[in-house]
Amino acid sequence: MPNLLNISSVMMCPHGGTVSAVSQNTKAQAGGGFILRMSDTYIIAGCPFVIGIVPHPCMQVQWVVGATMVKAAGDFALTVASVGLCLAGDGAPQGTVLINSTQPQVSGT
Numbered sequence: 001m002p003n004l005l006n007i008s009s010v011m012m013c014p015h016g017g018t019v020s021a022v023s024q025n026t027k028a029q030a031g032g033g034f035i036l037r038m039s040d041t042y043i044i045a046g047c048p049f050v051i052g053i054v055p056h057p058c059m060q061v062q063w064v065v066g067a068t069m070v071k072a073a074g075d076f077a078l079t080v081a082s083v084g085l086c087l088a089g090d091g092a093p094q095g096t097v098l099i100n101s102t103q104p105q106v107s108g109t
Contacts, residue, residue, distance in 0.1 A: 002079035004070065006033035009102040013058035013086040014095035017047030028072035031103020035072035038063040042097075044086060049094060058086035058094050 005011075006029070011019035022041040025034045042061035049057050065083035066076040078084075084097035 002081040003102050003104055004030045004067070005036040005078040005080065005082070005099065005102050006030050007036065008033040009036065010100040011042075011061075011084075012098045012100060013044050013047050013049075013061075014098060015047050015049040015058060017044040017049075017058050017086075019044050019061055019097060025073040025075075028077075031105040033103065036078045037072050037075040038066040038078060038082075039075045042084065047086075049088075056088050056092070056094070059089045060087050061085065061097055062087055 007021055007023055020043050021036050023034050023036055025037055028035045044058040044060060047057035061084040063082060063084040067079050070077045080099050080102055085093045086095050086097060088094055
């Protein structure tokens with residue numbers, strides 16, 4: 001079973017931008033941090049992506065695959081197997097989220 005993501009998980013866009021999670025979950029924890037959910041807000045900062053000479057950075061993450069059985073605070077949790085699309089400001093998908101690390105103590109599907 002894949003490990004659950006929590007507020008301390010390290011994620012990036014495919015171009016090196018940093019993903020920051022803003023979670024509304026204040027109840028369920030894993031590994032000492034609040035569990036991330038599909039409905040939370042994910043903002044990307046520092047994406048250097050350019051199309052030609054026009055900056056087109058990743059700005060936010062839209063999760064399309066989350067846990068299928070684990071919920072936290074009423075919504076499906078995220079695991080290292082979850083799939084999130086990095087979106088530009090105009091909504092164009094620019095690749096999937098890279099999950100670099102998370103807590104190793106709690107897993108689920």
